[in-house]
Amino acid sequence: MxxxxxxxxxxxxxxxxxxxxxxxxxxxxxxxxxxxxxxxxxxxxxxxxxxxxxxxxxxxxxxxxxxxxxxxxxxxxxxxxxxxxxxxxxxxxxxxxxxxxxxxxxxxxxxxxxxxxxxxxxxxxxxxxxxxxxxxxxxxxxxxxxxxxxxxxxxxxxxxxxxxxxxxxxxxLPAPLLDAPLVAQRDGGPRELLAMGRLVPDKQFDLLIDVYAELAPRFPDWNLRIWGEGPQRAALESQVARLGLQERISLPGRTETPWEALAQGQAFVLSSAVEGFPNVLLEAMALGLPSVAFDCPSGPREMTRDGQDALLVPAGERGALRDALRRLLEDQALRTQLGARGAQAVRQRYxxxxxxxxxxxxxxxxxxxxx
Known part of the structure; x- marks a missing residue:
């Protein structure tokens, strides 16, 4: 054809x-x-x-x-x-x-x-x-x-x-991810909570940074890394500096090897206000990254089977995102369970x-x- x-x-x-x-x-x-x-x-x-x-x-x-x-x-x-x-x-x-x-x-x-x-x-x-x-x-x-x-x-x-x-x-799901090794959960730090996407308002990385700032004192061995590039870079960097978290939050830019970057983390978060079908969530789950996602329109609910395969929280609710991230960061058994279940589900369905x-x-x- x-x-x-x-x-x-x-x-x-x-x-x-x-x-x-x-x-x-x-x-x-x-x-x-x-x-x-x-x-x-x-x-x-x-x-x-x-x-x-x-x-x-x-x-x-x-x-x-x-x-x-x-x-x-x-x-x-x-x-x-x-x-x-x-x-x-x-x-x-x-x-x-x-x-x-x-x-x-x-x-x-x-x-x-x-x-x-x-x-x-x-x-x-x-x-x-x-x-x-x-x-x-x-x-x-x-x-x-x-x-x-x-x-x-x-x-x-x-x-x-x-x-x-x-x-x-x-x-x-790209073919190489179907048999890629799952990420390993570490017993100790440092560990990375990952986000990835264009640095634009719809991704709500400013909200994510504020939520992480509330959790950072409780989880000193967890750092936040936001991969991506875009017009909000200067504003986000200023926000990180204002919070005094330059050593804990990094914005390394765009990567040409996103799967390798994702595989370096121990958890993933999608903080978007709106999506069409978030490839990065699909790929993070396929690699076994336990994930937290806003239930934004559209994609995360279907991709996570109504929250069975990741922690799905009401869109835009800052407190709910904080609580879900706290659960994930403090519970290695939950991370291991969600990571394995999510990978199996998306590798089969997509x-x-x-x-x-x-x-x-x-x-x-x-x-x-x-x-």
Missing amino acids: KILMLVSSMHAGGAERVAATLVNAWAERGDEVTLTPTYSSKGSCFYPLSDKVRLAWLADLAGTRASGAVAAFKRLLTLRRHVRDTRPDVVVSFLTNVNVAAILATRGLRAPLIVCERTNPTVDTTTGQVWRRLRRLLYPRADMVTVQAEATAGPFARQVPGIKRLAVIPNP ALASVLSEWDALFDAVRGARP
Whole structure:
């Protein structure tokens, strides 16, 4: 089968990581796969790609890296020509802006189109009004729309009426994590409580730092390490300094080896106000990291089986997060139990082979519906 995957860029990010995982798996099993970043010029991919994946940068195909309406229209025409020349059996598109362009570019062409939301679009605050209106107008023209969590499907169907098919498909667990060794719980310190994500308000790392500051005197052998980069770095560093916790809280930046970084910890916390499908929680649990997560929309409740496989606390409740972290940090038996149970559950439910089978069902559905 010939698959064309469209994604905004191949920089570091959750959508890009999933795109790389999928195209690599499809190519390795024998599909003819083209990956096209649509909004960035030629460069290197943050995540490794199989040499069996054809990489085609839209900016290079269009011959322009300029911005503005004329350049955008030229890229749209180039995208349409690219789809026509590639002659895919199916087109898969990630992210709202790319989805809108893909719908416009494929009108009248034979290739069925699956557009994929990579956040929870019903609570996302970063998508502008223009894109929201275009999404509402154009998504009903796609052959299929996917979201990442069951909790998102109903509200999104009401937000964007008229969608032909709406499917829920989770992110796959990358294959190397299926048999990776589980993290070891230490009898003594120093130990690390880990968090990971872009340093932006939605991740609520400022709240996490305040909660940790309340616990730090009680747990002198536990340090907090927050991996990631973003516009809140200066504010978070100032907060840490104000609390006098520079020796206990570190913000080492972005890592190109997130699984290795996670494997160095003894517990994980997700403090987000909103998520689409938090890959980092999935990966932390797969490595056996006992986890605490806000029950934010959406993903953590489904991923933890309603809190069976991690400590799930009401979204935004600072006191509940503090109490859950206290339970986890003081109880090694609980950490060991949660870590093992969580790893077994997510490795089974989100294995790459299982998610690929779900994708195959989507491909069959949209191809069967086209004349």
